[in-house]
Ligand code: AMP
């Protein structure tokens with residue numbers, strides 16, 4: 001498979017039409033440079049990587065970009081004939097691209113970290129696509145002015161995790177940056193051990209983070225408040241056009257980002273996704289999941305689960321994520337204050353009012369997710385408690401998060417909980433009595449809305465996945481890829497595109513994690 005991926009097609013050459021490149025973020029930077037001598041970043045190029053090879057290709061996404069079937073197969077050359085492999089490694093550019101690397105700042109683990117920036121990300125350009133304009137960004141294409149002490153590289157291990165998880169999240173219907181391709185090179189990269197380099201090409205309408213706004217709020221650079229306003233205007237014009245006529249765009253943007261972030265947090269919680277590094281520089285202004293590092297999906301349910309080995313205090317534990325989302329929104333609001341003049345007169349009351357909508361929006365979004373996961377079609381006040389009590393029962397004895405909800409789809413309400421037909425789900429609970437008591441309430445709640453088991457099962461199977469990217473699955477794909485066999489990466493990519501459908505041959509992926517999975521440690525090192 002990898003041989004086929006990497007054999008060029010004779011006499012075939014393709015590159016996107018130069019006129020398709022819009023590059024509006026790079027243009028905004030030229031504008032802020034001309035107006036206030038403060039660019040948003042610098043024009044930049046990748047550092048060449050030797051002997052790149054495709055590890056995985058996302059043909060579905062390439063199709064969404066309007067690219068032809070053989071987009072990845074053109075022979076190497078220069079200029080317009082430059083191969084997609086060279087371009088998506090950072091070894092070449094196509095005409096019309098405007099490679100660029102941007103500056104941002106952020107709060108890391110709750111502490112102001114000052115300037116960070118695209119230390120290993122390179123925005124190749126923004127292309128006009130049938131799905132709307134999309135930016136293509138490489139991760140790991142070499143050092144930039146913002147690399148600080150880093151080498152600008154990403155290792156194969158973490159790049160496989162990012163590639164697969166971006167697409168797994170997309171498959172789950174969760175807003176995320178996408179992954180177009182994954183390239184490996186034999187170039188050594190030093191982490192705890194020597195590993196090898198890889199480059200992921202990521203795709204999103206914008207990679208602007210909360211940290212971009214924080215940077216220009218606090219940088220003290222010439223015209224920084226004007227640059228901040230220009231950034232808000234840019235995001236509103238291109239990504240939230242419905243807010244263009246708002247009396248105060250910064251306030252309207254904050255409101256919209258609060259809403260999207262509340263939805264995103266509810267989405268994450270509902271599939272047991274733990275991001276691992278929810279620093280403000282890893283928060284997307286579009287409410288996308290961004291920057292996959294030491295993420296994890298819950299196996300046995302522990303609400304305090306910490307997926308990032310570097311997070312000693314559990315700041316980013318699963319059950320803290322919604323609160324951290326709120327914390328990060330406060331940091332964004334703080335950064336936008338200079339653009340919201342009412343704030344000065346009225347002790348920032350308008351801003352606080354907008355922020356506080358999170359306190360209704362998140363629980364509301366979360367209740368809606370739990371209801372869907374339980375197959376409920378009407379809304380009752382006690383539904384939140386019903387979900388919490390199930391989680392409580394799961395936590396005792398750590399019932400597997402994904403498997404419990406999936407098996408609950410087939411729970412038969414006309415039979416008693418202890419009936420053997422209900423054993424698959426009931427047996428996941430250490431405290432059977434707690435499950436039985438809960439199941440009776442569940443039956444009554446379903447009965448009250450005239451729920452029909454078979455229909456409920458169908459509904460639930462559309463929101464409770466069979467497959468999530470558990471650490472051990474990524475780990476097996478990584479181990480094989482490190483030996484040059486990319487087939488498992490490609491298999492998982494396929495599998496996770498349809499996480500709600502049982503797929504033949506993937507029984508193990510639907511099962512419990514093996515014992516050795518507990519020993520896997522993922523950290524910020526990537
Ligand atoms: P992260 O925790 O991966 O979101 O990264 C935090 C900051 O460190 C960002 O500014 C990254 O660009 C930068 N960074 C992380 N790893 C590297 C690296 N290997 N080389 C250069 N910069 C890096």
Ligand code: MG
Nearest residue numbers: 281282290291
């Ligand atoms: Mg980051």
